[in-house]
Structure formats: C-alpha cells, structure tokens
Amino acid sequence: xxxxxxxxxxxxxxxxxxxxxxxxxxxxxxxxxxxxxxxxxxxxxxxxxxxxxxxxxxxxxxxxxxxxxxxxxxxxxxxxxxxxxxxxxxxxxxxxxxxxxxxxxxxxxxxxxxxxxxxxxxxxxxxxxxxxxxxxxxxxxxxxxxxxxxxxxxxxxxxxxxxxxxxxxxxxxxxxxxxxxxxxxxxxxxxxxxxxxxxxxxxxxxxxxxxxxxxxxxxxxxxxxxxxxxxxxxxxxxxxxxxxxxxxxxxxxxxxxxxxxxxxxxxxxxxxxxxxxxxxxxxxxxxxxxxxxxxxxxxxxxxxxxxxxxxxxxxxxxxxxxxxxxxxxxxxxxxxxxxxxxxxxxxxxxxxxxxxxxxxxxxxxxxxxxxxxxxxxxxxxxxxxxxxxxxxxxxxxxxxxxxxxxxxxxxxxxxxxxxxxxxxxxxxxxxxxxxxxxxxxxxxxxxxxxxxxxxxxxxxxxxxxxxxxxxxxxxxxxxxxxxxxxxxxxxxxxxxxxxxxxxxxxxxxxxxxxxxxxxxxxxxxxxxxxxxxxxxxxxxxxx
Ligand code: GLN
Numbered sequence: 001x002x003x004x005x006x007x008x009x010x011x012x013x014x015x016x017x018x019x020x021x022x023x024x025x026x027x028x029x030x031x032x033x034x035x036x037x038x039x040x041x042x043x044x045x046x047x048x049x050x051x052x053x054x055x056x057x058x059x060x061x062x063x064x065x066x067x068x069x070x071x072x073x074x075x076x077x078x079x080x081x082x083x084x085x086x087x088x089x090x091x092x093x094x095x096x097x098x099x100x101x102x103x104x105x106x107x108x109x110x111x112x113x114x115x116x117x118x119x120x121x122x123x124x125x126x127x128x129x130x131x132x133x134x135x136x137x138x139x140x141x142x143x144x145x146x147x148x149x150x151x152x153x154x155x156x157x158x159x160x161x162x163x164x165x166x167x168x169x170x171x172x173x174x175x176x177x178x179x180x181x182x183x184x185x186x187x188x189x190x191x192x193x194x195x196x197x198x199x200x201x202x203x204x205x206x207x208x209x210x211x212x213x214x215x216x217x218x219x220x221x222x223x224x225x226x227x228x229x230x231x232x233x234x235x236x237x238x239x240x241x242x243x244x245x246x247x248x249x250x251x252x253x254x255x256x257x258x259x260x261x262x263x264x265x266x267x268x269x270x271x272x273x274x275x276x277x278x279x280x281x282x283x284x285x286x287x288x289x290x291x292x293x294x295x296x297x298x299x300x301x302x303x304x305x306x307x308x309x310x311x312x313x314x315x316x317x318x319x320x321x322x323x324x325x326x327x328x329x330x331x332x333x334x335x336x337x338x339x340x341x342x343x344x345x346x347x348x349x350x351x352x353x354x355x356x357x358x359x360x361x362x363x364x365x366x367x368x369x370x371x372x373x374x375x376x377x378x379x380x381x382x383x384x385x386x387x388x389x390x391x392x393x394x395x396x397x398x399x400x401x402x403x404x405x406x407x408x409x410x411x412x413x414x415x416x417x418x419x420x421x422x423x424x425x426x427x428x429x430x431x432x433x434x435x436x437x438x439x440x441x442x443x444x445x446x447x448x449x450x451x452x453x454x455x456x457x458x459x460x461x462x463x464x465x466x467x468x469x470x471x472x473x474x475x476x477x478x479x480x481x482x483x484x485x486x487x488x489x490x491x492x493x494x495x496x497x498x499x500x501x502x503x504x505x506x507x508x509x510x511x512x513x514x515x516x517x518x519x520x521x522x523x524x525x526x527x528x529x530x531x532x533x534x535x536x537x538x539x540x541x542x543x
Contacts, residue, residue, distance in 0.1 A: 007135055008142045008173050008269045011163045013210075014150045015180030015199025020216050021243065022179045023076035026146040027083035028253045029177070031281070032262040033142050034084055035253075036274040041138035042080035043092045043131060043145040044073065047155035051097040054473075055441050062313035066471045066523055067092070070447025076146060078317045082526050083253065091134040096155065099126050120161060127162035142269075151178070152202035160206040167208065172270050178203060178210035178233075179243075182217040182225065191219060193228045200233035211268055212239040212261075220244050239264060248288055250527055253281050280528050287327045295331040295542050297322055298356040300376045302369030303339040312337075318362045318390070321525035325534035331542050340372030350379050358386040358513075358541030361393030363473070363520060367416045374400045386513035386540040388533065391474050394516030395425045398478060398506060401491045415476050426479040435475070444475045449497050449519070451504040457494035458507045458515055462536035468495075470504075470519035478503035478518065513540030 012026045026042055033040040050056060053064045054072030063075040071090035081088055103126050107117045135143045147163075149156045167174040180196040200210055213235050215221040221229070221242035230237040241259050246252060256262075263273035299315065299322075312319060319335060326333035336356070343350050353359060359380045361373055373393075377400040380387040389397040395413055402411035402424045413425035427435070434443040448469045453460040460466070483503060487493050495505025495517070508514035515533065525531035 005141050005271065006170075006173055007132075007140070008175075008271065009131070009166060010142060010144045010175045010177060010265060010269075012144065012146045012177045012179060013156075013160070013163075013203065014147070015178050015203070016150065016195040017181050018148075018150055020150075020179055020181045021214075022146050022148075023079045024083075024249050024252055025177070025179045025214050025243070025256075026076070026144050027079040028256050029261065029265065030080060030142075030144050031083040031085075031253045032257050032276050032278070033144075035257075035276045035278050035281075036262055036266075038141045038271075038274070039139055040084060040142040040144060041086065041092065041134060041140040042077075042084060042088070043094070043134050043143065044076050044080070044148065045127070045145060045156070045159045046074050046093075046095045046148040047153075047159065048095055048148075049097040049100075050095055051101060051441060052093075052095065054444070054446075058314040063316045064473065065317065066446060066473045066520065068448040068469075068471060070442075072442065072446065072473065074148070075313065075316050078320070078523065079249075081523075082320060085526055085528070086138070089134075089137065091130070091137050094127070094130050096158070099123060099130070099158075102126050102130075119158065121165075123158045124162035124165050127159060128166055131162075131166075141271075151199055151206070157206065160203075160208060164207040175211045175265050175268050176203075176208055177212045177214060177265075179214040179216060182215050182221070184218055191217060191222070191225050193225055193232065196229060197232040200235075204234075210235055212241065212265065214241045214243050216243045218245055239268075248285070250281065250284055250288065254278050254285065284327070284527055287330075291327055291330055291332040293331050293542065294334050295326050295329070295357050295538055296334045296336065296355065297358045297360055297538075297541065298336050298338045298353060299360050299362060300338045300340050300373055301362055301364055302341060302366075302373075303337070315362050317520070317522040317525070318360070320527070321522040321531050321534045322360070322538070324525050324527050324530035325538040327527075328530045328535055329538045329542055331538060333538075338376075340369040340376060343372035343375050344369070347375065350375055353379050353385065354383060356385060358388070358537060360388045360537070361390065361396065362522075363391035363393065365392070365415070370396065370416055374403070378404055381508060381511065381514060384512055386537055387511075387515070388513070388537040389516035390522065391472075391518060391520060394506060394518050395474075395476065395478070397514075397516040398482070398486065398491065399424050401486055401489070401508075402482060405489050405491070406485055413476055422482075423479055424482050425476045427476050431475050445472045445477075447471055449504075450499070451495045451497055451519070453505070454492070454494040457492065457505075458513065458536065459494045459505045459517075459533070462532045464532070470517070470521055471523045472519045474518065478506075512543075513537055 014022045030040045052072040064072045065078040069089045073093040147159045408422045411422040411424045412420040504518045506516045521531045521533045
C-alpha cells in the first residue's frame with residue numbers, strides 16, 4: 001500500500017485590494033493539483049460576523065452559493081466547484097460568526113472545563129479544527145484555503161493567526177500564497193510594486209512570510225519588477241508568478257501551470273512533483289475561442305448597480321452556466337442585463353425583447369421590479385421567445401400564467417401580497433412560523449432535493465434521466481390548489497418532489513422552450529459539463 005502522505009495546506013491571502021482574484025487563483029491551484037492526481041479540496045474563510053452569507057443583501061455580498069448540504073456560502077465556493085470539479089459541503093466554508101458561535105456554544109456546555117476562554121488560542125484552535133474536519137471529509141492530500149479580505153485589516157487577523165500557528169507546528173506542511181495587485185498608474189506608465197511590498201510587510205507583522213506571490217495586474221510581470229518583488233518581499237524570483245488579466249478565467253489554470261506553480265508549491269511542501277494534465281482545459285479554451293455565432297440572451301431582473309457589488313457578482317453562477325452552455329453549443333454568448341423596472345415605467349420598451357434569442361429570469365426576492373418581470377414573461381410566452389425561469393423566475397411564470405391565461409388578474413405570491421385572493425405562490429406553515437418569529441438565518445428550503453421528471457417532458461429530454469437532484473434556496477412554494485388548472489391549460493407540471501408533494505418544474509406546451517424551475521440549476525453547471533437545462537435553453541435559442 002502507498003505510504004499515506006502528510007496532509008499539506010496552501011493558504012491564499014490577498015494584498016492591496018479585495019477582488020484581486022484570490023478565488024480564481026485558489027481554484028486554479030486546486031485544478032492543477034487535481035490534474036496531477038493529488039486529492040485537493042478548497043475552503044473559504046469569510047471574515048465577517050454573519051454566520052453565513054444567506055442573510056446579506058446581494059448588493060453587499062454578491063451571489064450566495066448554495067452547497068448540496070444546504071449551506072449559504074460565498075461565490076468563491078462556486079469557482080472551487082467549477083475548477084476542481086467536486087461538490088463541496090458546509091465544512092468547506094466558515095465565517096468569523098460561525099467560528100465564534102462554536103466557541104461560545106462549547107463554553108456554554110463546559111467543553112473548556114472551567115478555563116478562561118480567550119480569543120487566542122481558542123478562536124484559531126477552532127479554525128484549525130474546522131480546516132481538519134473538511135480535510136478529513138474530503139480525504140485531501142492538499143487543502144487549499146482562501147482567506148477573505150486583504151492583509152492588514154482587523155477582520156481576518158484571527159484567520160492569519162491560525163495559519164501562523166499551523167505553520168509554526170508544521171513548517172514543512174504549510175505554504176502561503178499572497179495574491180497581490182500591481183497597478184500601472186496612467187500618468188507613470190510603469191508597473192508599481194510598492195503596494196505589494198507593503199502588503200508583504202503587513203503579512204510579516206502577523207508573523208507570516210509569503211512563500212509565493214501571485215502578481216495580478218493588467219500586464220505581465222517583467223524582470224525588473226520581479227527582482228524588486230523578490231528582494232523587498234522576501235520571496236525568491238521563481239516564486240513570483242505573473243498573473244495578468246485574461247479574456248476568460250478558464251485560461252488561468254494553463255497560464256499558471258506554464259509557470260510551474262503546482263510543482264513549485266509541491267517542492268516547497270516536500271512533495272514529489274508530477275506532470276499536470278490540463279487537456280480538458282485546453283479543449284475548453286479552444287471551444288471558447290472558436291465559438292463564433294453569437295447567442296444573445298437577455299437576463300431580466302431588478303437592477304443591483306450600487307455598492308461594492310454589481311449585478312454580475314450577484315448572478316455569477318448564472319452567467320457562468322450560460323457561458324458553459326453556449327460554448328458547448330458552439331455559440332458565443334452575449335449577455336445583456338435588462339432592468340425590469342424600465343418596462344414598468346415604459347411598457348412600449350417591451351418590444352425591444354424581440355431582439356433576444358432567449359430570455360432568462362434568475363432568482364430574486366421582494367417587490368421591486370416584479371411587475372416588469374411578469375410583463376417580460378408574458379412577452380416571452382406570447383412571442384415564442386425561449387424562456388428559462390429560475391426560482392423566482394419560475395414562480396413569476398406561474399403567476400403570469402394564472403393572471404393572463406386563467407384570467408385571474410389578482411394572482412400573486414404572498415411574498416409580495418400577503419392578502420391576495422389567488423396565492424399561486426404561498427408559504428407552508430413551518431415557513432410561516434419562521435417569518436412570524438423573525439427566524440430568517442438558514443431557514444429557507446436549502447440544498448439538494450430530489451425531483452421526478454415527467455415522461456415526454458422537455459425537462460426529461462434535457463436531463464435524459466427520470467430523477468434528478470438539484471439545489472434550492474427559497475422560502476415560498478407553488479400552491480398545489482392551482483396544479484390541475486395550470487396543467488390543463490397548458491403550463492405542464494413536469495417535475496415534482498414526491499416526498500413533500502411539491503411542484504419543482506413547469507413547462508409550457510407548444511412553445512419553442514419555456515421552462516421554469518423552482519431550484520437553482522446554475523450551481524451545478526461546470527465548464528466541461530454544462531448543465532442540461534441551460535444547454536437545452538441555449539440550443540433552443542440558437543435554432
Ligand atoms: N423569493 C422567492 C422565495 O423566497 C424566490 C427565491 C429565489 O429566487 N431564490 O421563494
């Protein structure tokens with residue numbers, strides 16, 4: 001039997017600014033290690049006090065990525081799943097709030113046996129315990145963990161302390177990668193290393209030396225800058241990796257492998273280097289660059305344009321799933337964000353929707369922009385434009401149908417109108433209790449649920465299976481009182497969860513493609529294996 005390897009850890013921290021690309025760097029390192037035959041898993045630590053990402057506004061946070069086991073996590077977890085091609089669990093995600101919650105619960109149940117419970121060592125100890133739980137669950141040779149935020153701020157200091165302690169105990173098993181930004185100010189016209197020097201020093205203040213620097217920026221890292229980084233940040237020249245902007249994030253594993261990032265880290269960790277096999281990535285990138293025929297998809301929702309995040313952050317998995325499906329169909333995706341409130345203010349604008357090959361309404365919450373979305377769905381239904389409705393996009397498609405085909409104009413979701421006489425989308429008694437008692441955190445219908453597909457349906461044809469499992473994140477449900485009526489009138493129920501008697505998929509007959517799903521298929525789309533429903537939607541859009 002092969003000797004069991006010592007568990008190895010690669011921590012990825014950020015310098016200079018957030019959004020620099022730590023997530024994609026971590027994911028790419030993971031993809032490279034897996035291509036070498038090592039078992040790798042990836043974790044994300046978010047430094048905020050929220051227990052999970054579920055209670056945050058999308059403007060604050062971006063997408064909430066849902067795992068099979070129902071955790072509401074950060075969008076980077078989606079990148080890990082897409083690049084490493086593995087399903088992650090709640091063990092792969094932690095926040096300051098979650099770590100403190102465990103420590104406080106332990107204290108309340110006398111787990112510390114009367115000792116004084118302190119920020120150090122108990123918080124870093126809990127962080128390390130959690131890292132090891134994930135590592136063991138995934139049987140990982142290499143555990144990659146991204147620390148949210150940037151070095152030098154208050155919030156992530158205890159995560160850095162956990163790294164310091166782990167490295168102190170097992171120096172040969174821990175590598176630290178600093179992903180930092182190298183700006184090229186227009187008026188100077190030269191790449192500047194000083195902010196990264198400061199970041200490396202801020203990291204030194206926490207007792208950690210970076211082993212590798214990933215130099216993010218608009219341009220390649222040139223020799224003089226590489227020498228400066230090495231000298232002032234205390235890393236060798238070979239350990240400075242150039243990471244300029246690229247057309248598509250899926251080029252990054254290859255670009256990093258060309259610089260031997262994987263073998264350099266393996267050497268540092270005392271592991272044997274191995275050849276990478278990135279053939280699937282190469283093929284994908286060929287597909288991407290050879291896709292010529294444009295497919296124009298309108299994504300209709302309320303506009304999230306303010307704050308730190310933009311609309312595209314809020315729907316990153318939807319965007320990626322549309323791209324995967326387009327490339328698989330040999331098409332080049334052109335995604336256009338359409339603010340549904342525009343249609344409320346100016347209904348004549350609805351006609352512009354005829355320019356699109358397909359319309360997608362993603363998940364959402366609340367009242368703003370809803371009537372504009374319902375008008376959009378009516379337009380797609382009547383004008384035979386391929387339509388994919390996800391979660392709220394499915395619920396609103398049902399409401400549109402009951403209003404305009406079954407002629408019940410009062411039809412609504414109780415999320416918007418609690419007193420509607422036609423609650424097509426309603427709430428079950430358990431959820432009602434959560435709402436009345438202000439129990440919002442982690443209480444939606446979350447994670448993977450089974451769904452049986454109806455024979456002969458569009459959904460069944462797309463999946464090529466009788467039963468599927470998909471991830472959910474919603475509080476409201478289709479009201480079965482309307483099941484027979486809509487089915488009879490042509491909006492067919494094509495997917496149900498038998499155990500809980502819930503409608504999961506509806507589809508319109510006699511339409512090129514009109515499918516609404518209560519779940520979020522986008523979370524399971526992978527660049528090399530696009531999601532079947534997205535693939536079928538794009539196929540309909542290009543024909
Ligand atoms: N707001 C709806 C619900 O809570 C839909 C949620 C979603 O689209 N993710 O049921």
